[in-house]
Amino acid sequence: MNRTIVVRVFPMIFAVVGAGLLLLGGLLVRDSYLFTSSATKVNGTVVEIESRYDSDDDLVYRPVVEYPEPAGGSSRFTEPMWSGLKRYRVGERVEVAYSADGEARIVSFFSLYGAGLIFAAIGAVFAAVGGGMEWRRRRRQAQIRRLLQRGTRVMATVVELTRDQRISVNDVHPYILQVEAEDADTGARRRFTSDRFWELPKHLPQPGDEVKVVFDPDDPEVHWVDLTAIGIHPG
Structure with missing residues (x-):
């Protein structure tokens, strides 16, 4: 499955x-x-x-x-x-x-x-674990909706594809995409991390390609790397 x-x-x-x-x-x-x-x-x-x-x-x-x-x-x-x-x-x-x-x-x-x-x-215990995971998933979806309404949009450059070693299913770790964008105010490069995804899409962006990022201007740590164009949807 x-x-x-x-x-x-x-x-x-x-x-x-x-x-x-x-x-x-x-x-x-x-x-x-x-x-x-x-x-x-x-x-x-x-x-x-x-x-x-x-x-x-x-x-x-x-x-x-x-x-x-x-x-x-x-x-x-x-x-x-x-x-x-x-x-x-x-x-x-x-x-x-x-x-x-x-x-x-x-x-x-x-x-x-x-x-x-x-x-x-x-x-x-089962209800707390399952309910907690579902609550976090729904909270993330709501957070993304707020970002799309009020967040700042930038184009970011793909840096690398890695695996998130903090979580696994059947000893398999999910993928995350690391991207960077230039801060318009300081000129510094800011790094963003995509949400986890488990299957590699056919047309995965390669290093140097650009993807859309939406972030909270007051807290850039709250962000979303938009990969819906290649079939990776939030939640």
Whole structure:
């Protein structure tokens, strides 16, 4: 797939996935709260600690709990979440919440809300990363529109094509075009840098060629090298 498309779509995918995980985490937390609000609570006993190795070859644990039923006898359940910490020991007394349909959980913050909060935390990170990237993209587009309305236009000479080593996708760095223009007031040469682009166009300007630049006269660091003529568009 074209890397330009990947870079543009990637923030939205991250934001949507993040929002979905946040919603899922919130629903899990809500369901746990509603469950404990209506469930019957009794004292149970940890009768076994199950263990296994996870995908990273780390040993993880979860307890098997037995609790008494009102009509006599007892029931057992196994905590659904595995943990790298051995949080319980055999024979330990724990509070159990159970419902009429047979669902039962240990009454502890991690057992009740751990899964929901983990999903929500991951979702928040995804949403923040994706949303932040999309916000920067939109801010840059708005900045370019303002430059086109009020900025100073000059013709600049292409100096060199380089790669921006600060960012990469699949170990590939984007291109940037360095150009220079003469300052009309001082006669000094001022350098401008294009926005990043991922694919080389067929008719890329060569050193010595001229391209259009628009900059903020009050802050020339805010500028845009116009490469739309060769198919490179902002954002």
